Amino acid sequence: MLQDICTVFWRDWVVLKRRLPKFILSRMVAPMLYLVAFGWGLGRNIQVGSGSYLDFLVPGIMALNSMNISYNSLTPLCTERIYHRSIGEYIIAPMHFNAFIIGKILAAVLRGLISSAIIMILALAFGANLNITPLFVGILILNCIIFAEVGFFAAMKMDSYEELSQVNTYVLLPMSFLCGTFFSTRTLPEVFRWFIDVLPLTHTSYLLRGISTQSPVALESVAVLAVYAIIGFILGNKAFRDQLK
């Protein structure tokens, strides 16, 4: 099992390694814009609680960015499934299906962490105060896992790139803005807020911000994320097995 996970991860690592400079460069663009627009432009004079808006903003950007990167790391599986059919090699291999899913998720987590590291460096360059602890990294990983699973599930279920980008537009994009990333959800209307507070990204945002500002950690949020991760894995497994129908 471990060997197979490594094989699946190895494949993604080979591909990533070849494109690493391009990958890093392109991953700098969006966070850079957020930092400039919201951190410097809009946020220079905004005070949130005790710190600067930049300190408030950076954990949110890390949450939404790791979500986007890990989701989009696994959407190419859709073309590998439908057009290239290269998934077939894994299905006929003497390998447990879970090894495939775990290997893919780990590869997505790696991409998510690389881009998070990029943001961290940028944010520090912009003068943010961050308190990065092992727990902070742990939450980030959990967030990557959840959205890698969403990406995996979507890639197994959707029949075109068009549909996959709709998930981006209708699910990920709204979450990017609303889940406590750029502003506190406390200002939202009650009913709306209730809905937003159920979403995993909201929990990630608050957890990362809490850790970063050295506030007490909301354990129930960690539990919520863990539940999402488990459900995501089960759904991913089912979607992969459905390929055999």
Next chain:
Amino acid sequence: MIKIQGLIKEFQVKNKEKKTVTKRAVDNLSLNVRPGEIFGILGPNGAGKTTTIRMLTMETKPTLGEIYYNGESITQNPLEIKKLIGVVPQHINFDNDLTVGENMELHGRLHHMSSEKRKQRIQEMLEFVELGDTINRMPRSLSGGMKRRLLIARSLIHEPKILFMDEPTVALDPQVRRRIWDLIRSLAAKGTTVVITTHYIEEAEALCNRVAIVNKGKLIAIDTPEAFCNSLGRITVEWDDQEGHQYQFFESRQEAAAFAGTLEHGAHIRRTNLEDAFIELTGRKEGV
């Protein structure tokens, strides 16, 4: 070696009225493949050959029916059985983000080969299909025939005991095709069981110990190529008249010659081949 019992595969497809209907791709197929034999599956387009192979290689689940390898059902210990299997798929399925060499390596890794063994086998197989110098190229930059050869090379890296080949020699030039035939024969001589589907009847005739003829998902007949020809009559007379191209089968050359003498137009007398049997069994009966 392989035993198939009452295999059925159904798909949900949309019909002309855009209603979802159930389509049977494989319909109650039962047969045995013996160890070390080259077993051919022949049938027209859409007969269910690929679907059958995909069920045998566990790429898709049967709707109904059982598959046994060495007496053991594939549902019991699929991973152990998958270790024995090599597959040349009908559709080219390389990973387009990996080079040729990396594609081969992925295969070796998936079959838990040691790094040394992997390197050696990859080199060997690439040399064999004369693609040794493409190791650092991307698969999409290869020609159609080169890709096919690469599929064959890849399927053999882990030295499978049972090899499934779904139209392996499509789009290959005659020299290469013959080399692949030699390879298949030598594999079988070493004890590898080969299940092959093909549209080239002469390929089945040249290679296969036994042939199953399938049509519309059903098994029509199963026998040795010689037996198929003999059952029709060993000699064929072909001629053209107002109604089109005609043929008839005879037990001996004398009978055939006597019949040909009665025809107004000239006739061609030749040995019956598997193609005749194939057309007889899958086409002419239904007036196609």
